[in-house]
Amino acid sequence: MTASADALSFASVAELGALLRSGDVSAVALAELALARLNTVGRGLNAVVTLTPDTALAQAARADAELRAGIDRGPLHGIPYGAKDLLAARGYPTSWGAAPFRNQVFDRDAAVVERMAAAGAVLTGKLAMVELAGGFGYEQPDAAFTGPGRNAWDRERWAGGSSSGSGAAVGAGCVPLAIGSETWGSIVVPAAFNGVTGFRPTYGLVSRRGAMALSWTMDKIGPLAHTAVDCQIALAAIAGPDREDVSTLGRPPFQPDTRRSGFRFARMASVESGTEPHVAAHFDEALQVFREIGSIDEVTLPDLPFDAAATIVLSAEAAAAFEEFVGTEEADGLTAVENRVGLIDALAIPATDYLRALRVRRKAMQAMDALLQGFDALLAPGYLTVASGIGERFGEEQNDVESRTIGGAANLCGLPGLTLPAGPGRDGLPTAVGLTGRVDADAAVLAAGAAFQERTSWHRQFPPVKFHEESADTSRREPK
């Protein structure tokens, strides 16, 4: 291995692929580095549930042997990654982040884990998450049996949830790529808080077979990485129909959009009200960059109760999915006290309320599609604040923030979303810009993100995380 460990730790998938093919690094060396960093830095951030060294080293050795034999499975060949611990990996515990399920083992890989293996990727660990994907109403970060998810930029800040470990592990340079999931905010918030790029695909684009179900009609699986191009690479590997997940769409294989200019963007001024000043300033700077690659028109969000409908749909489906667990003594084993009575309230949601929310959802889908027609993406701050404190309760303010973002609308309607780093805000913590596209506009959204990142360097700034120690050095390092 000729490249330094620091440079390799923060290199992109595309950069690592080039090093693998030139023979400057081996897949086994990358796997060993990722395992070591997950075990030290990652565990220090409470980002790891289970390391998978046997699988990792076997997959990496095979990747090296195949490359030597001239077999190349594509851009993920030999690349280490981590999977959120709601994805089954045969033979390893799949805890769903929750103590009552910490010894749960499945005998088959999740579809996404299978597809990553087929693409030559190397599974190095199962990453921490908010217990039961946050569906039980947690009100503060200490809601996982692995401890509160700590931020890659500041251990005293929250990593976001529920894909806490996926965001922190990529942000801290433990793995170049992680697979997370989102029902409502669980990819985009950890991506924003940890200064990484996160992508939430169109609902149904990626199979959820072998994933914990929280909300059958809202759950999505997607990648977190350093760049939009890396997310695109991962999506190409994991997207596609699956006869065993009837929610998957019968779309042709994912094709990247190669445009880097000529985009049409929309923005909503009302969404930005209440943003932190640093976040607002960086969003304005980001808009200047987006103007270099396309036009921006102002639009108004339809007047519909997106968040209310999403709350009812999510709560009712989660209560049904966990009906045998909700309110039981087993639930007392959950970490967050408030989660131990989670979803009891949702057991009393009338079917008529649920169905009315689904009827309003159709209106919402039609209204959002009409709004976004002719646009490649809707631009908004990725999140309205920087990461909150590790011991801070969310409270009313957090709910208010949620109500001023388009996360409810986007997740209710199954729309793709991309979060991009946008520069340091308060206390040097990352801010982010978010793109939301129409259904099936995944490729266009990722292309716009790639074009943005060709003109900016925020995604190339990394936190001062050292291998074995917390460094006092606050300078940022660029990969060589």
Added chain:
Amino acid sequence: MLADETSGDREMAVDTRLQLALARAGRQLDDDQRRIVRSRIERQLEMAHLVRAVPLAHDDEPAHEFSPSHGLAGAGETPRL
């Protein structure tokens, strides 16, 4: 207008849902836990109120997908977990 949309019946609606929820959960809660559940039910009712304010036609269908073909052999034959 539904009973739990009127301010006078709101407390009754919350209490009714709370009793139903506790009966379905089948366990006793301490005061703090009851307070948490009650507050969440109040929020659920607020959300339901907002959703009920959207005008719907009689034939506006819910956005959930049902396809008879999903029952065919090989389609979703293995549960997700």
